[in-house]
Amino acid sequence: MTAKKDTSPAEEIRALRDQLNDWSHRYYGLDDPSVPDAEYDRAFRRLEELEAEHPDLVTADSPTQRVGEPPLDAFDEVRHDVPMLSLGNAFDEQELRDFDQRVRERLDVGGPVAYVAEPKLDGLAVSLLYENGELARAATRGDGETGEDITINVRTIKSVRLKLLSDNPPARLEVRGEVVMPHDGLAWLNKRQEKAGQKTFANPRNAAAGSLRQLDSSITAQRPLEFYAYSVAQLDGEDWPDTHSEMLERVRDWGLPVNEEVKVRDGLDAMLSFYQDIMERRIDLGYDIDGVVYKVDRLDWQEELGFVSRAPRWAVAYKFPAQEQRTTLKAVEWQVGRTGALTPVAKLEPVEVGGVVVSNASLHNIDEIRRLGLEVGDRVDVYRAGDVIPKVVRRVPAPSRKPPPSMRRRLRKKIKPQVRLRLPPASKYIPVLPWQRRISLPAKCPVCRSDIIAEAGGVIQRCTGGLICGAQQREAIKHFASRRAMDIDGLGDKLVDALVDQGLIKTVADLYDLQAEDVAGLERMGEKSAANLIEALEASKDMPLSRFLFALGILQIGEETAKALAEAFGDLESIRRAPLLLFLQVPDVGSEVAKAIAAFFAEEHNEKVIDGLLAAGVTPRSNGAPSRRFVDTLTLANFLSSAKILGMPLSGVGTKTLETLGRHYRHLDALLKAVGDGEDDSGVKAGTLEKLAEGLKADGWRTELQKAQAYADALAAKAPAGAADERPLEGQTWVLTGTLARLTRDQAKQHLEALGAKVSGSVSSKTARVVAGESAGSKLDKARSLDVDVIDEEEFIGFLAEHGIKLDD
DNA sequence: AGCCCTCGAGTTCT
């Protein structure tokens, strides 16, 4: 596609320019990428090169000119030839009905009127003026009469054509539309802003506005903005069409993007169903919309209808119920989670956001509070996007932060508010008292008064109380009982709270001492439910080891890591006593996870709980022996490099060298002997052994390694002999999607894992195969786009049968 | 050193 060698630079530049503009138009205007990005980039760079050599050949419509211009001091004012008006609003169905009625009465038509219905994009309205087909000026709406000249910024937006796609463009054309930032663009931008230590944007609208108001257009050039045209305000040099929809077609033909959701709809019912439909798909559109705009399609009718003061009588905006609401931050409570992590929760004046009443919102951590600049009593905006989780978006700047009248009186009289001298309630919450406006980190755990330590760069605060902490006790028990852990039916959050409050249980081990009569008296618990609970507890005594490990709630150990541990070691006792270095040999366990496991088993109270569980008759089901594959990885070389990862001082001794040493000596004893004798015949660089000797002396690493080696030797003796068992899917990652008819997702997963495959939730280039059930969605699309092998349920069942797995219906 | 993929953890309301 690139121009040939023997053409002149001028020709090649023109060819490249046209080609790039065409691609760009297909990509941004028609949403039909016709070339890979790499090819676009290559052509783009070639054009840059040529233009650098021939500056005289650079034209204003060259794609290279979209990168911005030197910063301005301020924007010029622009007076709109035709004012940019606002729209009347309809807030419910009745108001839309009224609108349609008024239109038909004024026009005196009996039948349904055709309207252009379009999503109301939530961005920034701009006006683009084209003179003889070239973009001459771009302006913001401003107050409708006067806006700002943002031409240099708008020129950097790729979907805005700098030159109309026409041999015979109108002499003068003013197109109006909306500049928006798509959701993925915002996510990308915020990530980048964060990395650069710059402020992030709360929503796409702010981001779009902020980007367009940059005085330095090279910044705008790097912002993912899109433009959609929605009307024509001026047209000189050719005749107007009869309808608005035809006008939009023409705009499209000129190469300017018109939103693909814009449709003509006849009459009220069709208007309403358009609204319903787009509201349901709103999240999937990829950009924010805040309603629907309806415009009478026939232009002569528009003229006939005219205006009322500042709004056209022929158009109306039907807005969605607001998804952002303003309310008051009443208090911030610190919640203590299962792992001891302290999470601030905003207690809000209840407010309806997108159909549900929200009174709580997580503030995640103290950084978020500082970033938002929150104080108790502030007005805040709460947002609920496509997701369900409410979020405090921003503090509403208040004129002042004077204390409320009641408090001012108190302060004048210098009467200190009464502090109730009472121990904190045994719940996981403790409020920040209302007169404390500043939100600060608690110095001690609000529940158990233990010390708090900062983790992960100071963002996470963690209570050190462990099982001493009432909150962690409760949460640990709830986790233990949960469906994915021990699956104790009937032991829900409420019941756990009640049992702890009554002093009946403190740890999970106490659960198994419960008698039916203990429980029966409790709230909402009859004899029948009590008996059921005891039965459920009994049933939970027989659980796979992996679930049991997960249920213990060890930091960093989720379902997957628990499975890996159970599979590798084969029984609980081997895991409990294993030295740190052994954990590091388990797949997907690194230094952090290994330390967390070792720390858990080093705690005496954890040991007690485990012993209590075993004594009560809980018998984690396991295959009893370490897996062959795991034992095979317990090599001297691996121990040495793991020790280095954990901090054994071995500077100057690379991984390769450690591997060589490990392979040569095979057993730690042999290596230690060589170190002791100062004789080395492994062929590594001279001096390496001395460094190794140094490292072994430091911090008891010699002992650590010896413990690991001895443990490995013991495990090896227990492991089944011979090669790893039959695992045909070893190393493969599969993905399940859609609904399977003949087996559940969990069953399918277990079958696959039995064959050695990993089952993952998302498709990537590393996915070996996707099993697609009924109504498979985006994962299937992704699989197709990545060219990943896809089979349906029938093929999958056949595949299982080939590997000796039969389904019993 | 940097990127990609998973996994863990925390969360709201009906």
Place this chain on the structure above:
DNA sequence: CTCGAGGGCT
């Protein structure tokens, strides 16, 4: 479901 970060690969 989403965010963050651990782990492993290049």
